[in-house]
Amino acid sequence: MNVELTPRHLQLRDLLLRRWKTNGLKAGDKIESQNEIIKFCDFSLITVIKTLKDLESEGVIRRQVGRGSFLVQAPWAEEHHRVGFFYNRNIVGDGIFNNEFYTRLVIALEKRVVSDGHEFIMGSFTHAKMPVTLWDRLDMVVLTGITGETDISALSQTTSQVSVLDALIDLPGVHSYRLDYAPAFREMFARFGTKPNRVLYLDTVHVSTEQAARLAAFKAACAETDALQTLRITTVNQEDQSSDFAPLERVIAEFQPDLICGYMHHSWHSRMAEALSKPVRIYPFGLDSSRPGFVVTSDDWMKSTLPMIYQKLEDRRAEGEVHTFPPHFVP
Numbered sequence: 001m002n003v004e005l006t007p008r009h010l011q012l013r014d015l016l017l018r019r020w021k022t023n024g025l026k027a028g029d030k031i032e033s034q035n036e037i038i039k040f041c042d043f044s045l046i047t048v049i050k051t052l053k054d055l056e057s058e059g060v061i062r063r064q065v066g067r068g069s070f071l072v073q074a075p076w077a078e079e080h081h082r083v084g085f086f087y088n089r090n091i092v093g094d095g096i097f098n099n100e101f102y103t104r105l106v107i108a109l110e111k112r113v114v115s116d117g118h119e120f121i122m123g124s125f126t127h128a129k130m131p132v133t134l135w136d137r138l139d140m141v142v143l144t145g146i147t148g149e150t151d152i153s154a155l156s157q158t159t160s161q162v163s164v165l166d167a168l169i170d171l172p173g174v175h176s177y178r179l180d181y182a183p184a185f186r187e188m189f190a191r192f193g194t195k196p197n198r199v200l201y202l203d204t205v206h207v208s209t210e211q212a213a214r215l216a217a218f219k220a221a222c223a224e225t226d227a228l229q230t231l232r233i234t235t236v237n238q239e240d241q242s243s244d245f246a247p248l249e250r251v252i253a254e255f256q257p258d259l260i261c262g263y264m265h266h267s268w269h270s271r272m273a274e275a276l277s278k279p280v281r282i283y284p285f286g287l288d289s290s291r292p293g294f295v296v297t298s299d300d301w302m303k304s305t306l307p308m309i310y311q312k313l314e315d316r317r318a319e320g321e322v323h324t325f326p327p328h329f330v331p
């Protein structure tokens with residue numbers, strides 16, 4: 001049954017549905033009383049009573065005398081989910097499909113979401129703006145590319161369940177799925193750290209909690225080796241192919257490292273080797289790569305992560321949590 005609503009009633013209806021979705025209510029759950037609704041909003045009792053009557057007429061809620069009102073329909077709790085994947089366009093300025101890492105990630109995520117019987121859409125955000133209105137139409141969003149420059153205040157405004165890949169976000173209800181490289185770093189140094197090495201770590205200019213955690217884990221693994229390792233750290237922008245390679249070339253030529261590890265564009269490998277007067281081992285971060293490095297297998301990552309994301313969607317009241325996935329070292 002379609003019910004004609006005034007703009008005031010529409011505002012309250014939208015507020016109530018957003019609140020129930022955010023709180024993870026399911027069919028059969030009890031909703032707030034008229035007086036309780038008035039306490040958390042500025043609508044009159046007349047508007048509240050009419051809006052609840054209209055929701056009852058639509059079959060969304062059921063009111064029982066002496067017991068209260070209960071939710072009958074909860075579209076956000078359906079088995080069919082609308083899943084959105086959004087990346088940061090400020091990080092990948094040329095678009096996601098010009099970036100090997102993000103291309104492989106989105107293909108793996110879409111493949112598994114669709115095979116699970118859900119709907120998949122893809123979009124982007126920027127450091128300054130996130131499409132909250134679009135996210136509210138989805139059941140859950142998976143985000144990647146959040147750095148210290150990103151305004152994350154919008155994450156507390158959306159009714160969609162928020163999951164963040166490759167980052168750590170400390171906000172209520174936001175679940176972080178980070179990559180723990182510490183075991184892979186230790187594995188590399190267990191292989192090569194028995195003798196002194198000159199180690200060059202390329203740290204990204206895109207500052208984030210994940211970038212800081214990787215650097216700290218690399219330093220710790222380097223310090224734990226049997227032989228003294230000479231570690232040098234320099235920053236690079238691995239997402240910008242047009243950036244000036246000369247500063248990094250000068251660092252490599254002057255430092256003459258035995259190992260080069262960290263963030264790098266795949267097109268740099270040959271140029272880094274040319275800057276050296278000796279052989280060098282190069283170990284970048286990679287996704288589904290057969291080349292040496294610290295590698296994430298995207299299908300295994302999504303196979304591990306998505307069931308947890310679905311589970312958190314079923315329990316929207318759950319506190320935000322941090323989950324980890326271990327990449328492996330390819331010598």
